[in-house]
Amino acid sequence: MNPQANLIFIASLLLGTTITISSNHWIMAWTGLEINTLAILPLISKSHHPRAIEAATKYFLTQAAASALVLFSSMTNAWHTGQWDITQLTHPTSCLILTSAIAMKLGLVPFHFWFPEVLQGSPLTTGLILSTAMKLPPMTLLYMTSSSLNPTLLTILAILSAALGGWMGLNQTQIRKILAFSSISHLGWMAIILIYNPKLTLLNFYLYAVMTTTVFLTLNTTKVLKLSTLLTAWTKAPSLNTMLLLTLLSLAGLPPLTGFLPKWLIIQELTKQDMAPAATLISLLSLLSLFFYLRLAYCTTITLPPHTTNHMKQWRTNKPTNTAIAILTTVSVMLLPASPMILTIV
């Protein structure tokens, strides 16, 4: 793509995210969301492949509809209460509409249908931006309006997200779709604790963003897009694949890796709030996603895959891994002992 156009799109992504995060008026929040939606469209459709164009179209339609719902909920609230403050959303209809609007923006079930196809149609780096950076403005809005959202609806959406994120990821062979479903189930975990302790939602989001960034960047280094390629990717960068194993298990939420921390704290908070059945249900449903994480982890470390390779070890080594992957892998695997410190930061 033209470098100047690329610069404008990346700068607009940063601008849109910053506008929404730093806003306290609903119109500013909506403006930031719309700028984000527009700016990422050319990045999704960069390769001009029909699948990429379809992904861009689906992304635009769902995000535009969700932004319209955000606008409707804020306008209904302004009509009834006379003010546009984000933290003062009090009208019940507005709260309900906003919950569904943010669910649509993030990709919570039952508004998740766009997410796997959009992630599959975009290149890996754009998929990374879609999974992490584009979730930050809606997550911020969720955090700011956490006291005004509908708790029943949010809990139902969360448990359904964990369920469908786990179940629908089971039959996938394309890694980007698997990561989309992993994102949906992680969003379920973030949504279930929002009413009781919004800071845990943010903690879960930050750690999820770090772990997903690691996975996406690692896959980008070895240019792996499907399971069959993953089976032979260890020849390109053996140590990187081993770290990918640990990062995937961290995403699954296994102790003693970092990914266990948000799940642990969320289960503890839910139990303290007399929501033990919900905690049990969402933990059991996460076992489904554990299965596909384990399958991915198996494919990263297998040394005798079922299909033939011409060589065991490439004689040309790839360019060395960049520093970002090293730092992010360390953070996403070894941060559990520092949990008290992390809790003070969030």
Place this chain on the structure above:
Amino acid sequence: MMGFVLFLGLCFVIGGLAVASNPSPYYGVLGLVVAAVAGCGWLVSLGVSFVSLVLVMVYLGGMLVVFVYSVALAADPYPEAWGSWGVAGYGFGMGLVVVVGLVVGGVLELLVDEGTVNSGGLLSVRSDFGGAAVLYSEGAGLLLIGGWGLLLTLFVVLELVRGLSRGAIRAV
């Protein structure tokens, strides 16, 4: 007076219905014209005449003109019209959805009981063109952000449609 405003609201919904059930964009845009004019009338009934004129100018004088120019370059030789049976069925289905929504949402009772909002008095001095004046004075940041959003839309559209047959729109 209230009956006329209700008629405008009905025209707005029918225009939206026409856009949603359009057989081809050339006929759908007629529904958009009806909806825009009805919306303009509704805004005038609320008292904000400046915003209604801005709506008409931007919608009919800007957006529709650009739409007509771009459609004139890529015209269908035999577009499907309103009369065909598929379109009639589609329109009927959409109409059914709208009526069910109105009845379930209790809008018809509201329209009968409450009527429309009257915003007369000195407030109408500040509400619409006062707001536009603030946009250009203290609200310059929002003006710049809005201008950047429009410029960004231009770049996005140019990037999405460049490339002729190697680009996103391969039929051209």
